[in-house]
Amino acid sequence: xxxxxxxxxxxxxxxxxxxxxxxxxxxxxxxxxxxxxxxxxxxxxxxxxxxxxxxxxxxxxxxxxxxxxxxxxxxxxxxxxxxxxxxxxxxxxxxxxxxxxxxxxxxxxxxxxxxxxxxxxxxxxxxxxxxxxxxxxxxxxxxxxxxxxxxxxxxxxxxxxxxxxxxxxxxxxxxxxxxxxxxxxxxxxxxxxxxxxxxxxxxxxxxxxxxxxxxxxxxxxxxxxxxxxxxxxxxxxxxxxxxxxxxxxxxxxxxxxxxxxxxxxxxxxxxxxxxxxxxxxxxxxxxxxxxxxxxxxxxxxxxxxxxxxxxxxxxxxxxxxx
Amino acid sequence: xxxxxxxxxxxxxxxxxxxxxxxxxxxxxxxxxxxxxxxxxxxxxxxxxxxxxxxxxxxxxxxxxxxxxxxxxxxxxxxxxxxxxxxxxxxxxxxxxxxxxxxxxxxxxxxxxxxxxxxxxxxxxxxxxxxxxxxxxxxxxxxxxxxxxxxxxxxxxxxxxxxxxxxxxxxxxxxxxxxxxxxxxxxxxxxxxxxxxxxxxxxxxxxxxxxxxxxxxxxxxxxxxxxxxxxxxxxxxxxxxxxxxxxxxxxxxxxxxxxxxxxxxxxxxxxxxxxxxxxxxxxxxxxxxxxxxxxxxxxxxxxxxxxxxxxxxxxxxxxxxxxxxxxxxxxxxxxxxxxxxxxxxxxxxxxxxxxxxxxxxxxxxxxxxxxxxxxxxxxxxxxxxxxxxxxxxxxxxxxxxxxxxxxxxxxxxxxxxxxxxxxxxxxxxxxxxxxxxxxx
Numbered sequence: 001x002x003x004x005x006x007x008x009x010x011x012x013x014x015x016x017x018x019x020x021x022x023x024x025x026x027x028x029x030x031x032x033x034x035x036x037x038x039x040x041x042x043x044x045x046x047x048x049x050x051x052x053x054x055x056x057x058x059x060x061x062x063x064x065x066x067x068x069x070x071x072x073x074x075x076x077x078x079x080x081x082x083x084x085x086x087x088x089x090x091x092x093x094x095x096x097x098x099x100x101x102x103x104x105x106x107x108x109x110x111x112x113x114x115x116x117x118x119x120x121x122x123x124x125x126x127x128x129x130x131x132x133x134x135x136x137x138x139x140x141x142x143x144x145x146x147x148x149x150x151x152x153x154x155x156x157x158x159x160x161x162x163x164x165x166x167x168x169x170x171x172x173x174x175x176x177x178x179x180x181x182x183x184x185x186x187x188x189x190x191x192x193x194x195x196x197x198x199x200x201x202x203x204x205x206x207x208x209x210x211x212x213x214x215x216x217x218x219x220x221x222x223x224x225x226x227x228x229x230x231x232x233x234x235x236x237x238x239x240x241x242x243x244x245x246x247x248x249x250x251x252x253x254x255x256x257x258x259x260x261x262x263x264x265x266x267x268x269x270x271x272x273x274x275x276x277x278x279x280x281x282x283x284x285x286x287x288x289x290x291x292x293x294x295x296x297x298x299x300x301x302x303x304x305x306x307x308x309x310x311x312x313x314x315x316x317x318x319x320x321x322x
Numbered sequence: 323x324x325x326x327x328x329x330x331x332x333x334x335x336x337x338x339x340x341x342x343x344x345x346x347x348x349x350x351x352x353x354x355x356x357x358x359x360x361x362x363x364x365x366x367x368x369x370x371x372x373x374x375x376x377x378x379x380x381x382x383x384x385x386x387x388x389x390x391x392x393x394x395x396x397x398x399x400x401x402x403x404x405x406x407x408x409x410x411x412x413x414x415x416x417x418x419x420x421x422x423x424x425x426x427x428x429x430x431x432x433x434x435x436x437x438x439x440x441x442x443x444x445x446x447x448x449x450x451x452x453x454x455x456x457x458x459x460x461x462x463x464x465x466x467x468x469x470x471x472x473x474x475x476x477x478x479x480x481x482x483x484x485x486x487x488x489x490x491x492x493x494x495x496x497x498x499x500x501x502x503x504x505x506x507x508x509x510x511x512x513x514x515x516x517x518x519x520x521x522x523x524x525x526x527x528x529x530x531x532x533x534x535x536x537x538x539x540x541x542x543x544x545x546x547x548x549x550x551x552x553x554x555x556x557x558x559x560x561x562x563x564x565x566x567x568x569x570x571x572x573x574x575x576x577x578x579x580x581x582x583x584x585x586x587x588x589x590x591x592x593x594x595x596x597x598x599x600x601x602x603x604x605x606x607x608x609x610x611x612x613x614x615x616x617x618x619x620x621x622x623x624x625x626x627x628x629x630x631x632x633x634x635x636x637x638x639x640x641x642x643x644x645x646x647x648x649x650x651x652x653x654x655x656x657x658x659x660x661x662x663x664x665x666x667x668x669x670x671x672x673x674x675x676x677x678x679x680x681x682x683x684x685x686x687x688x689x690x691x692x693x694x695x696x697x698x699x700x701x702x703x704x705x706x707x708x709x710x711x712x713x714x715x716x717x718x719x720x721x722x723x724x725x726x727x728x729x730x731x732x733x734x735x736x737x738x739x740x741x742x743x744x745x746x747x748x749x750x751x752x753x754x755x756x757x758x759x760x761x762x
Contacts, residue, residue, distance in 0.1 A: 120590035123610030124510055192593025194600075196511055228509055230597070236503025247593065267590065270509075 001025055004213060005063045007095060009035045009044065011075030012173040013110070016206035017067065018042040021213060023317075028061060031070070051094050058102030065106040065213055066099050068092065071147065073140030074110065075175040078259070081142070088143040089150065096154045099161065106162045106216040108209065109151050112144055113169040113198070113224055113271040118263040125272035128167075128220045139259045140177060155218070162218040168205050169198040169224035169271060172291055177259035187235050188255040189265060191244040196228035196268040201286035201294065211280040222271035225284040225291065231265075237292045410458055414447030417470045424471065432474070439473035442482055449489045452518055457492060461485050510582075510611075511600030517580065520602060521570070527560075528567040531709050532668060536568040538716035541662055544575035547616045548719065549654045550623040551743050552664035553642055553751065554631025557673040557692045559585060560707060561666045562604070565623055568714050582615050583623040584608075586632075588689055609649050616657035623664075624650045626740070633678060633690035639670035640755060642748050648733075648740035655730035655739075660719040663743050665750035668712030671761050673697065710761050715750050 002025045006018055009031020018039035021027045027042035029035055034046055049057060057063070070091060072084045092109070099107050116126045117133030134145040148165065155163035170178035178199070181187055200223060208223045235242045245255045247262070254262035276282045286294070298306060418440045425436020450458060468481030496515075499505065507513045528534050542548065552565060562583035570578050584607035590596045605611050607624065615622045625631055630643035654661050675692040683691035697704030720743065722729075729735045 120587050120606065121608065123608050124605070124614060190593070192595075192597070194511075194597040196509070196600075226509075230507060230511055233503040233505070233507070236501060239502075241501065 002064050002213060003062055004028070004065045004067065005030060005058065005061070006042075006067045006069060007031075008068065008070030009033055009046075011069070011175060012036065012202045013075070013171060013205050013209075014069050015039055016202050017069075017209045020206050020210050024210075025213065028057075028063075030057070051098060054095065054098040055102050058098055058104060063102065063104055065108065065216075066095065066104050067108045067110075067209065067213070068095055069110050070095075071110060071140075071144070073143075073177065074112075074171075075173065078140060078177075084143050085146075089146050092147050092150055096150070100154075100158060104161065106164070106213070107151075107154075108164045108166060108212050109147070111148055111165050111167045111220075112141060113167045113222060114141060114260065114264060114269045115144060115148060115167060116269055116271070118195070118261070118267040118269040120267050122267065122269060124268075125270055126222070127272045128222055128275055136261060138254070138261045141260065162216040164212050164216065164218055165220040166205075166208060166212060167220055167222050167271065168208075169200045169222075171202055171205055172199050172295065173202045181257050181259060182235065182238060184257050186240055186243045188245050188257060189232060189235075189242045190247045190255070190262070193247070193266045194230045194232045195264065195266060196270050197231045197234060198224040198228045198270050199234065199288060199291060200224055200284065201291040204284045204286055204291075207285070208276060208280065208282045211276075211282045215280055217279050219275075221276040221280065222273050223276055223282070223284075224271045224273050225287050226273060227287055228268065228270045229288045234288070234292060237289070238295060410462065411447040411450040414443055414450065414470075418443045418447065420471050421473060425473075436473055439478070439482075442486070443470065446482070446485055446489065448522070449493075451522075453489075453492065460488065464488060507601070510603070510605050510615075511597070512580070512582075512603040513601040516601040517603060524563055524567045525571065528564055528571065531707075532564065532672075532712040534564055534568060534668075534712040534714055536572045536714045536716070538718075539568065539573045541716045541718050542569060542573060542579075542621070543660070543719075544573070544577055544579070545619070547619045547657060547659040548621055548662055549612075549616065549650065549659045550581065550621065550662045550664050550716075551650060551747070552623060552625055552666055553747050554625035554627040555634060555639070555666065556669040556707070557632055557675055557694070558705075558707075559583070559589075559625075559632060560672065561669045562623060562625065563602075564669070564712065565664060565666070565714060566603075569621070579621050581621050581623045584612055584625070586628060586689075588629075609653055612650065612653040613657055616653060616659045622659075624653075626650050626744075629689050633692070634670070634675070635678065636670070636674040636676050640667070640751050642744055642751075645740045645744045648736040651736045651739045651743070652730045654722050655725055655736070656727055658723050658727060660721055661739070661743055662719045663717040663746040663750070665715045665717065665747050665754060666712065667715075667751055667754040667758065668710045668761075671710045672707035674708075708762075711758075713754050713758070715754060717746050717750055720746075 004021055004025050004027045006014055006021075006027060006029045008014060009029050010033065014029065014031070015035050015037040018027055018029050018035065019037075019042075020040070022040035022042040027039075029039055029042050029044040030049065031044070031046060032048050035044060045057075047053075058066070071088050072078060073088070078084060096107065115132045116122065116130055117136070123130075132145065132148055134149055136142045136145055151163060151165060155161070170176060172179060204225075205223065208221070212221070229237075232242050247266070248254070252262055254260070254265060258265060273282070273284070421436055421440040421443060425433045425440065428436055446461075450461060453461070464484045465481050468477055469475055470478065470481075472478055500515075505513060505515055542550070550565065552561060555561060562581075562585070566581035566583065569581050573579065580603050583604045585599055585604045587606040587608060589599055590606050605615065607628070612622055612624065626645040626649075627634075627643045628646060634641075634643065651661070653659075673692060673694045673696075675694050677693040679691040679693055683689065694704060696706075720739070722739075725735060725739075
């Protein structure tokens with residue numbers, strides 16, 4: 001039983017992680033908005049806390065583990081750069097400072113698997129030893145490189161605190177930037193390029209978070225399904241046809257709808273989850289095919305089967321609680 | 323399935339027909355069918371008495387019922403699963419040749435029809451080579467009871483028509499399935515279906531264009547990891563494709579192992595080429611990739627000369643360049659994979675590059691820009707390689723297990739092994755060059 005604070009309430013990852021964690025741990029969800037779904041036995045606080053108030057919360061509630069999800073751009077649209085820096089970089093620094101002062105033992109920070117950068121020199125699967133690319137020019141990754149540096153710096157200076165960074169492959173959750181791209185009627189690819197891509201189901205991402213809370217090993221973990229898939233195949237499996245556009249010649253701007261740098265449409269940035277498999281005992285339950293199938297509309301028979309599965313799972317959980 | 327006959331034969335009913343060949347021998351694709359072979363009237367012939375099925379000309383009807391005594395039973399050949407499609411196709415090609423010979427003795431429209439029939443049979447055979455066993459069985463059952471050498475028989479056209487329609491359906495299914503994204507690739511993007519499509523072309527280049535003579539294939543293990551190390555030449559990396567084709571067609575085990583060649587990572591930056599190479603099983607040449615492939619017990623092919631090899635000038639042909647920094651030896655030592663040196667002779671002359679236009683190359687961002695007698699003067703025609711005669715020699719493997727995996731960290735061992743491999747290849751090339759009488 002650990003006392004866990006989840007900082008940041010937007011997105012399905014928070015909801016699923018709170019659901020799963022609250023089965024074994026004492027969980028508080030802190031965010032500016034109420035969570036988007038039921039969060040099990042977790043309690044929640046809707047507020048925007050400043051440094052002192054955060055410290056007060058950590059101390060009074062004797063929080064041992066802090067999960068930092070309050071980063072703009074992961075779930076939902078990205079506001080202007082200044083706001084993003086304020087929340088992502090400064091917000092992370094403030095939280096880490098409060099954790100140090102509040103006696104927190106374990107900090108888990110969410111990051112992105114594409115932090116290594118897309119490049120023709122990438123090996124097929126990138127391991128955690130590969131240095132991250134700190135300077136990105138577009139989207140969510142633009143501030144995330146700095147966040148990772150801040151976190152790494154903090155971890156080096158405070159060896160008494162375990163710091164875990166979870167580098168997730170793009171999640172198949174409703175508001176994620178990659179999902180938004182995939183939901184457009186015919187997503188655009190660059191002519192003549194078809195990078196391999198990994199997409200992670202939200203449930204798998206939440207299980208990884210539970211594993212990280214239960215085993216405070218520290219360090220960075222790549223979390224992704226082991227088998228990547230060509231991006232065009234992903235689009236086709238969702239029942240759409242990709243359109244090809246000629247790559248940018250001068251300005252290096254990606255085609256409309258692509259929220260990352262254009263290089264991610266050219267070269268792969270696929271990550272190796274071996275370390276998480278070995279040290280956290282985590283493995284993706286959904287491979288790419290089954291994860292993508294969960295987004296498809298169900299036929300009546302499949303709907304029935306899924307309903308009975310869900311009912312069984314629910315009743316089992318109820319019985320365990322009693 | 324048995325609705326309209328496709329083309330009623332245009333035979334003149336008055337003209338006496340030549341004696342038919344033995345029906346039993348002809349029905350080559352009748353194997354594996356559970357129903358007993360026709361002893362009297364084949365079942366399909368009964369259907370041809372149906373007035374709807376019979377073509378307007380009345381004569382074929384009497385021809386359709388076999389008058390000649392029928393040899394019993396085509397003998398069932400027990401072919402093994404993997405090559406059944408190939409065998410059926412080969413039998414169809416035999417039929418094609420027979421039909422051509424037969425039609426040569428005919429005259430006028432009959433000969434033309436014969437030629438057309440032969441062409442259609444060949445097309446079916448070529449399609450058959452790409453089909454799965456179930457599909458081949460389906461074709462066999464469609465052709466059951468059809469005399470494949472008797473192209474004047476309406477049943478021939480009916481059977482052929484059904485098969486062709488079935489094959490077209492399958493092609494459409496294939497395309498639709500691809501459109502739905504229902505195919506599998508390996509983590510590097512290799513797609514076996516695409517490889518199957520590319521094979522006939524590579525086979526043509528291998529057997530007809532360059533007439534490659536491969537030797538020493540017994541040195542390539544039929545299973546398990548191995549690192550093929552070859553000299554690189556010829557501006558475009560055709561040599562890698564030909565080494566892979568040699569292993570597919572001429573390896574004694576005949577298990578169609580796919581060679582994973584490591585290509586220059588520069589090719590990853592080229593549109594169209596990058597995904598095509600990936601689908602064909604080629605992998606960007608990065609040490610981590612080589613180790614990962616070897617750990618998965620794949621057959622990996624590397625060209626340590628790299629850019630210095632493909633961009634070699636014609637005057638420097640068959641002089642091996644520096645073998646990188648021995649990275650390939652490190653990969654082999656780390657994974658304890660045997661090293662098989664491979665010497666390719668003939669690829670140096672396919673594009674005789676007399677100069678490298680470095681200025682243009684720099685402008686375009688290319689590592690080199692070849693000037694050959696045909697490129698760039700003749701545009702894309704200059705990309706057609708010259709039909710030289712090739713030989714590919716696989717040398718005895720060098721065992722790396724005696725060194726132990728730690729030897730990968732010892733630069734002296736690594737460079738020594740690298741030098742040993744280089745000398746083996748250079749000596750083999752020199753020997754093969756001395757044996758060679760003509761470039762073409």
